[in-house]
Amino acid sequence: MNHGFLQDALIYLAAAILFVPVAKRLGMGSVLGYLLAGITIGPFVLGLVGGEGRDVIHFAEFGVVMMLFLIGLELEPAQFWRMRRLILGSGTTQFGLTTLLLMGAFMLGGFPWQASLAIGLALSMSSTAIVLQTLREKGLDQTQSGRSAFAVLLYQDIAVIPILAALPLLALQSFQAAGEPSTFLARLPGWAQTLALLGAVAAVILCGRFLIVPFLRFIARIHLRELFTASALFIVMAAAYLMELVGLSPALGTFLAGIVLANSEYRHELECDIEPFKGILLGLFFISVGASINFGLILQKPLFMILLVFGVVTVKFLVLFLTGRLARLGLDQNLLFSLGLAQVGEFAFVLFSFMSQLRILSADWTDTLMGVTALSMTATPLLLLINDRLILPRFGVPEKADKEVDEIDLRHPVIIAGFGPFGSTLGRFLRASGVESTILDNDSDRVDLLRRMGFKAFYGDATRIDILKSAGADQAKLLVAAIGLPTVNHDLVEKVRKHFPKLKLMVRAANRQDAFHFMDMGVNDIYRETLDTSVRVGVDVLARLGHRRYSALRAGQNFIRYDEKAMQKLAPHRHDKSAYIFNVREQIQIQEELLANDRTANPSLNDHAWDNHRGVDAPTPK
Amino acid sequence: MSDPVNPILILFIHPRFEQSRINRALVRAVADLPGVTLHDLYENYPDFNIQVEREKALLASSQIVIWQHPLYMYGAPALLKQWLDLVLEFGWAHGSGGDALKDKIALNVITSGGARESYQNNGRNHFTIGELLAPFHQTASLCKMTYLPPFVVQGTYLLTDQQLDRHAALYRNLLERLSRGDFQVEALRRFAFLNDWLEQGREGQTP
Structure with a gap:
């Protein structure tokens, strides 16, 4: 044989x-x-x-x-x-x-x-x-x-x-009566x-x-x-x-x-x-x-x-x-x-x-x-x-017409890849807001823990296309790439863009360099993991120093906005080193200028009543 | 329809838009009109961090400014107040050299749960809509703008689908007429609400 x-x-x-x-x-x-x-x-x-x-x-x-x-x-x-x-x-x-x-x-x-x-x-x-x-x-x-x-x-x-x-x-x-038992x-x-x-x-x-x-x-x-x-x-x-x-x-x-x-x-x-x-x-x-x-x-x-x-x-x-x-x-x-x-x-x-x-x-x-x-x-x-x-x-009735819309949502609309500290906060927030997500993580101990806490977590390498598929990447609306290791995250994003082009990607970036990398790949929704936190610290520092909390908060919000705009502007130059350095300096200058303008050019920010402006009826202080 | 002569900017302010049948119907009815820019403030500034320069540019490129909002505690939702406080700057919108909005037209489009009868001096709410809108009227005057009577939909909780459609169609009609300049300011001022002007015009056109 x-x-x-x-x-x-x-x-x-x-x-x-x-x-x-x-x-x-x-x-x-x-x-x-x-x-x-x-x-x-x-x-x-x-x-x-x-x-x-x-x-x-x-x-x-x-x-x-x-x-x-x-x-x-x-x-x-x-x-x-x-x-x-x-x-x-x-x-x-x-x-x-x-x-x-x-x-x-x-x-x-x-x-x-x-x-x-x-x-x-x-x-x-x-x-x-x-x-x-x-x-x-x-x-x-x-x-x-x-x-x-x-x-x-x-x-x-x-x-x-x-x-x-x-x-x-x-x-x-x-x-x-029948034959020999086998x-x-x-x-x-x-x-x-x-x-x-x-x-x-x-x-x-x-x-x-x-x-x-x-x-x-x-x-x-x-x-x-x-x-x-x-x-x-x-x-x-x-x-x-x-x-x-x-x-x-x-x-x-x-x-x-x-x-x-x-x-x-x-x-x-x-x-x-x-x-x-x-x-x-x-x-x-x-x-x-x-x-x-x-x-x-x-x-x-x-x-x-x-x-x-x-x-x-x-x-x-x-x-x-x-x-x-x-x-x-x-x-x-x-x-x-x-x-x-x-x-x-x-x-x-x-x-x-x-x-x-x-x-x-x-x-x-x-x-x-x-x-x-x-x-x-x-x-x-x-x-x-x-x-x-x-x-x-x-009969002239195509069987596909019967596909009910909500059936598609049998699987969860959001996939979170990577459930470290970053992904888990996100997952908790989403769950608190009534959105269920499918979680992929390749740390079996963590998955075990999550499941005991009632999360829908699966053990698996999120960069494997078959795993993504069975997690419902075909049907899901959004995938959040929240893996801590930048190289793995890049790999994931690349594969998702190639194999599930309809899936909306939201990406965690470790730092500025990482964010540039994703920009080069054509990802629009990039979240630098340190940006918001450090700005929040900054806002609190200002408040401790005696600034009005609301002004400090707005300064922080503006700073994030300027910073992201600056990133967009810098992205095309980053391969050219000298141009990049020049641009960074320029951008910092722009940021400073914008923030300074915000404080001096818009006094109503610190003083809510517009008619209090000294030009109108308040006496000019001597 | 001829080309719009008056570009319209609708500042739409509603913190719970997804739950408002009437505002959904109104917005849906006018969103596609040429020459109309719908600017959803709560969607654009969920953090109340209004970008003043952007707002100024939007204002500069329009001739008619509409504040569309529900009536909350006899006034506008908070974000509109924030917008008025920040955007209408001294030296730009009013005061010396503040002529940026001069001769533009402003009006409110209001939705309220209470019926029209309740907003009377002898009604439950004691004040008329016109009286409650006095701050807007005066703000517009300060900015040298022409303030028109409001377009108002009231008793919104009890509206049937037909009534909803009718109000939406009327709103679209209003914007079309304003947009092509088919109105006389003096004539409009004779009406408490622009709704009345439109209804009358309708009857007049088809005797």
Whole structure:
């Protein structure tokens, strides 16, 4: 197998590189591209990859595992709580009704009720991978249908946990007699299996809460990026391994681990580190699904297969449409929602293989149903394409119109990069004024403290574009670059201007030189960290010396204004050293002059009543 | 419309602009008029640190000066007083050699919560709007300016949307007429409020 590894890898990657761009160009989305690539290189078309397709699926399932970790990570309890009605309402309706209908259908087809129920449960699943990716690619994830879809998928993802736990119970009657137990779990009696499953789930949750976060904190303090990536992979794999040890779906374990870590300060960092691995493996997963579709079986009884797929998809579509109705989706949104979720999801692969292990299903039927699943997944992008091109234009309602304005503000409008003394004062002031900001800082101890104080702080290197992106730099209105180290701050500003040109920048400058640097970069809002404070001291000094406080304050305000104007004037000359020195002198002179003028030329400043001016009616003092 | 002959400077003074329906409507109605400069003092000088030279330049380049503000405790919000105290300097706006504003026109545009009936000598507020604006009148006179009766919107808390639109349209109409010089100072002085002049003119034009 080793000698063929490179060759296989090349075939898979080449197929992806060839098909995905074509599919995207044709408006079909990347998932269909991957599936087509798989079908093409599979044993039934080109035969470039053979029977090992199944092995590859097994390997690539890890992409699904990682995706679930990421889904878990994005599942902030607060957001979950906000969507609870949508999730419970739509989720229960869709899942319960679909399961019951399909179960009834299979019972009519002569299956025992246990098997029918198991099949119904598996077929009710929709494909999180396909739907989320499609929604995101089309920019629909914040529309009503997008949110409904997310809610239903979430419900299903969570439902997998009890289903996997309950499947052994369904097998009770038929299972004892069946073959040699393969896992630790399988050697236990049914009730103990269920207990063991629950125990493993509890273990992941407890570890996540009490072990992983301190562990990450330790790693983060070492300040080595690749070490953090390694740790992220380690966590995902460990959770998956633990679950596999007790014979459970690894996807489940990582999903749980994700949820547990969703609330930690390392969420964004973990997300960014896992994302690329997930992307590649998920692509591989879809390719291998395409490659493993048993066309032999389909060709043996094509009409039957097509009817089965059509039947399942129709049932799912009708239930989804009803669910959408109940959630008050508009017709176009509802069509998108119902067609989008009408396929059978990747979890069905997991559930079917588990069922065949438990001997709930015969090998033949396992193959058939997996075929149905794969075919329905292949059909989804096509269905959406038909919806896009043929059905929706008839209604003339573009789905984008539904994007509500306030949805954009789901993320905080202000990002503060760097939360030292400077950023923290700013953050506190903003919070006191009712403006929430996302805070990025790469000092894990500080982030930890901030989170305990209730701030929305994330550990991460703010100069990394992916971190900025996940902090919401695409949607935020403002970014305050408040990092203490000028070089890092320059780096950040440069990247933000390049990658997020719409984001308004407000920049902390250490001193005059630093401010010049930002001016050269074309930044307008520059705040020298020492200017205001030193002028305030100056104002107080004047007051202590007996000046009227108000006059002193105004002198201070004017001084800041003059100083900033002088900076603007000096900026173009600063590269020319001698001209710069000359100009500095000139500017100081100007400042002095202006300030002096302010005191002598405007006596009303010190004496509020204009008609007290001696020119009017007051006697001229002798 | 012919070219504006009288450039107008609106000094807009409102510390809680975002909460004033009527002032939003008034400002919206006139902001785009050619020859009108809207100068929001609280937005420009939140620190009360008025830039006198800049203000003088703005005044110099306009022919009609409008102080648009709500009536707070029978007078203008604090920043307008600060503006009057600092900008209208001796030797520039008044006193010997102080002819910079000579023959320019000044008027107030007032919004008040109380209704017109309450601002009567026998009403709750005892003084008429005209009487309460006496300091502005005299300030304008001191600066050798022509002071016009005010444009006033009263009972602002109870205005319906239609009334709001009507006042806004009337204000726009006022600025258009002032801007193109379509008025006689003597005739205007016969009215307590410029609103009355405009309403009358309207009826007169469409018999």
